[in-house]
Amino acid sequence: MQFLEKIKKSIFSLIILILLIISFFVFKFALQKEKIYTPKITDNQIFTDFKVQFLIDEKQVNFNKVLTGKNFYLINIWSSWCEPCKDESKYLLELKNNTPIMMIGINYKDKKKNALNFLKLYGDPFEKIFVDKQGLISINFGAYGVPETFLINNDNKVLKKYIGPLNDEDVYEIKKITKN
Amino acid sequence: MIISQLGYYSLIFGLLTSIFIFFNSSIQLKKNNPIISDKITGLIGFQFFFVFISFISLIYSFIISDFSNETVYNNSHTTKPLFYKITGTWGNHEGSLLLWLLVLSGVLLGFIFKSRNEPTNYRLLTTLLHQIIVIGFFVFVLKTSNPFNEIFPVQQEGLGLNPILQDPALGIHPPILYLGYVGTSIIFSAALASMISNYLNKSWAKNIKFWILFSWIFLTGGILLGSVWAYYELGWGGFWFWDPVENVSLMPWLSLTALLHCIVTLEKRELFKKWTIVLCIITFTLSMVGTFLVRSGILNSVHTFANDPSRGIYILTFLLVLVLLSFVIFMIYENKNFTQESGIFTLSKETAILINNWFILYFLSVVLIGTIYPIFLDVILDEQISVGPPFYNKLILPFLIPFVLFMSIGPSMKWIKTNFKIKAKSFLVIIFTLILSFFTVYFVGEKNIFILLLFIGFFYLLLKSLDQLREKTKNFAQIFSHTGFSLLLISILLNSFSSKEIIKNIQVGESFTLKNEKIIFKKIAIEKEKNYESIVGFFEILDDKNRIINLQPEIRIYNEPETATSEASIKTTLFKDRFITINIIKDQNFFNVRYQHKPFMIWIWISTLIIMLGGMFAIFRKNKEVNI
Amino acid sequence: MRMFMKSKKLLKIKILIILILTFLSFKNTAVSSSFSEEQTVNITKNLRCLICQGQTIHESNSDFAESMKKYIKSELENGKTNDEVFSSLIEKYGQWIVYDPGISRNTLLLWALPLLLFLIGGVIIAKKIFRKI
Known part of the structure; x- marks a missing residue:
């Protein structure tokens, strides 16, 4: 015992x-x-069945119609009031000129005049630009701030997600992925 | 500059006295002197004095805005009001650790002073063990968080104090909280010492009870101030959010509450010795865990400050050493102290206290696991989750019902054995309880059987506690704290069910309604203060009887550092707080107005004060028979 | 005398039963319109803001929180249920965004451990209380 x-x-x-x-x-x-939480990339397909409006001519189109004809799409959420977006412009231009990616811009909570001015000043890297006046489209993508960038393939699958401005390494990585 | 130097060297002298005390008391222990030499008592006094000087010089550096001091430079500004210059002393990492050290050495001095009639070797051992903690913190402060670092070249202006910390309640919150939080250290040292020196008996329990009550009262007060601050300053009308930093203060409070009840059993019946010691160790460990979690910046919370990890590693290692030390001491001396205890009867106060401890420890485990589980999950599986109010509500609320029922009948239990006689009177209490609960639930409009049960439990506790006032031998300590606790639960429940809120985007001149009240946005004005500019919104509330209530919420734009805060404007009445905040919306010419009815807010604060009052009664009538 | 006492006691029990019955007969009359502001608030109160990470979406005034409130409102208007809104947000932002950790493989221990400790404590105490003296 x-x-x-x-x-x-x-x-x-x-x-x-x-x-x-x-x-x-x-x-x-x-x-x-790291204590600050950032959402991981999910292997999920992004949700594309919603209407979007072009920045320039203000026409409406369903977003899944936009994602056709290319192998890769880069969705960049930006705004004229976002300071880091200014630095990011040159990387986006670099991608536009040297890769076959379709560059899509989402103009986040911005005024049209300011947005157009911004593009004049820093260059326009986008093939298509849509407006997101209320920030709802960004939530559809699972974004929560500006700038955020998504690399998507032709199955609407998110390959890469960049929170905050792109840098040299990111550009290199995107080029590598889209080459194959 | 010189004052800063004085503070620094004073700290070093403090560390040196610690080492002196440590060796001196171990030598005296070996000699088995019948009394403690004046040398040690004197040294303990000196140690406190040195830390005090150091603390005062830091306050002085803050008052004169000595920006050659890095801590002052990082956390102060010349335009700040004097009060916030002083409270800024402990509103930062370095200063708050100096406060830790001050309380740590202060409670030892207090202990030596108060324990004059107790065995010498027990007092020496307590001193010795306490010095291990003191030395650990001296080294921590000097090595990783020196509040007297100099910067060169001397800056003309400081960076300022975070505006949300510039608040009267939060100004005095840290000292009060720390008295409770750090006060538990002496309980820890004394508990271990009592085991080693074979002094774990009734008179030990009687004497250590003072320190348990002392820590408990201040900790209660500290938590209260923190909640009041959150309510006024964070601008959304909440007072408790199960945020990790809040949990960390609640955990030692819970284990102190359990200890408080347990120590009485040891005092009266010499029972639960082992358990009492375990609780003493757990309490201080939880304080240390709390310090670690808050100070290392490991938590993702509103309250934490950016910190470098080396500090975290130090506290963590030190914590491990202390826990292991207490574990080893416990294991070695276990058999010596704990002979087979006499059994207890099923219906007795002893049983009631065991059940009390069982529930409190369960609540503690919920809070502890809820707080640290996400950290474990993140490290082990790299998965991130949030554990918030739904978790705590689901695991705590159902258990509250049996808990308060036991709490209601516990005090009428007698020591050793109770013979229950069901009196007609007790039926009256039950009927009153049911009527009260029924009407409350009807009035609140939450017709849900679970909520009814909660109210029945809480009201039963309230009436049972008040019922004791008619007894011949009244125990005011217990009556007050139990009454306070039931009032607190009732007010929290009422508050959470009948709070009303409306959020509107409106311009000056517009109005909206909530229930039968009309809220009119009269005008906006800009006011300039010494350390901020503020946009004041003037609101007029027409209540259901057409009386006018004026509220003036503000948006303050502090200049150093430049930050905007939203200041709520609150009108408190006995039954309801009216709470309003405004916010600017970017690029828009209207304001975001949030107007709330918070019923019974004042009762949440009052009932907590009543709980504290109960603790004070227990301290001041220690000579008479006290039952908890 | 004795009989009288008994009947008095019976009366009390009767009152008790009547009180409980009247309560139970209460119908749950909460008005539930198809969609309400309240439903949005219930959801936003349980969502954690990604910008100011200690706050709920409901409390926060950040850009993200404001958009999120609108988003949830529009989702509810489109006929989604609370659960559908939560699960779509979890899919996008991870489990972290909700304050209710839910029961899953990852959180099983979180829920079970405190309850387990409660049971163990109960057994220890029961042993002590009901031990033969």
Whole structure:
């Protein structure tokens, strides 16, 4: 009986010790992890069955009609009031000129005049630009801020998602993916 | 500049005295002196004095805006009002750790002073163990979070204090909270010391109870201030959101509450010794875990500040060392202290207290697991989830009903054995409870059997607690805190069911209605203060009896650092708060107005004060017979 | 005398039963229009804002939160149920966005552990209380 009690006690303390050590390492690794949450890319297809309006001629079209004829599409959410978007322009232009991707711009919560001015000033990398006055289209894509960029294939599958402005590495990566 | 230096060297001297105290008390322990030498008492006094000097010099640096000091530069500004210069001292990482240290050394001084009639080796051991914690924190402050770092060249102007921290409630929140939070350290040291020195008995329980109550009262007050601040300042009318930083203060509170009940059993009946010690260890560990979670910036929360991970690693390692130390001590001295305890009767106060501890520990485990589970999941499986109010509500609310029922009958239990006589009187209480609950539920309009049960439980507790006022031997401590607790639960429940809210985008001159009230947006004005400019909205509320209530919510644009905050305007009455906030919408000429009815808000604060009052009664009538 | 006491007690129990019955006979009269502002609020209160990560969408005034409120409203107007709205958002933004962790493989322990601890505690206490003295 005494012996059993002793074994019970040592098993119990062993469990506690193991739990303590595990917790220590979990917290230690947690310290190095990024605390700000960013959604991961899902392998899901994006939802495309909704109406969009062109920025320039203000005509309406269903978005799934837009995504036809090319192997890759790049959807870039931007706005004239977004500072990082200005720096991003040159990368988008680079992609427009050197890849076969269809560049689609979503103008997020902007005024038409300001948007057109912005394109004049920093260059227009887009084949088609749609307006997202209320931010609802961006939510359809699963975006939550500007700028955000989605690389999509002809099955409407999201291959890559970039939160924040693109940089050299991203451009390199996009070029690599679209070459094959 | 010189003052800053003084503060820094004072800290180093403090660390040196710690080491002195540590060695001196271990030598004296070996010698088995019958009394503690004045040298150690003096050194403990000096240690507190050094930390105090250091703390005062940091406050002074803040007051004179000495921007050669990095902490001051990062967190202050010359245009700030004096009050916020002072509270800015602990509104940042370095300063708040200095406050930690101040309380840590202060409670030891208080303990030595109060424990004069207790065994010498127990007092020495407590000092010794406490110095391990003190040294750990001295090194932590000096190594990773020195509040007296100098910057060169000296800056002309500071970066300013985060505007949402510029609030009176939040100004005094940290010192009050820390007294409770850090106060648990002495309970930890004393509990371990009492085990080693074989002093785990009735008189230990009687004496340590003071420190448990002390921590408990201040922790309650600290949590209250934090909630009041969230309600006034965060601008959406909530006071508790199960945010990790809030949870972290609730956890030691829960285990202190369990300990509070448990220690009385030890005091009266010499029972539950092992469990009491475990609770003492858990309480302080939870305080440390809380400090770690908040200070390391590991949490994704509204309250955390950006921090570098080296601080986190230090506290984490130190925490592990302390827990392991207490674990080893517990295992070694376990058999010495805990002889087979006499059994308890099914119907007795002992049973009631066990059940109390069972439920409280369950609530604690819900909060703890809810807080740290996402961290574990993120590290182990790289999956991110949020654990919010729905989780806590689902796991806590159903258990509250049996909990309050046990809580209602617990106090009428007697020690050792209770013979229950069902009196006609108790039926009266039940009937009153049912009538009250029935009308409340009818009045609130939530006709749901679960909510009815909650109200029945809460009202029963309220009436049972008040009923005790008619007894010959009244225990005011228990009556007050139990009454306060039931009032708190009732007000929270009423508040959550009958809050009304309306959000409108309107221009000046327009109006809208909520229930029978008309809200008119009269005008807008711009006012200039020393450290901010504010846009004030003037609102007129016409209530159902056509009385006029004026509310003036603001949008403040602080200049240093440049941030906009929304200041709520609140009109409190006995039954309902009217709460209004405004916000600017980008590129638009109208305002986003949020108007709310928050019923029974004032009762949430009042009932928490009543709970604290109960704790104070317990402290001041310690000489008489006290039952919890 | 004794008889009298008994009848008094019976009376009390009767009152009790009547009280409970009157309550139960209450019909749930909550008005439920097909779509309401309240439904949107119920959803936004359980969604976490990605911009200011400690707040709910309901509390937040960020651009994202404002669009999200409109989005949910339009989804509800299109006839989606609460569950459909939640699951489509989880698909887009991950489980993180909802405050209710739900029961899944990842969260099984989250829900089960506290309950398990409660049971273990109960067993320990029961052993202590009902032990023969």
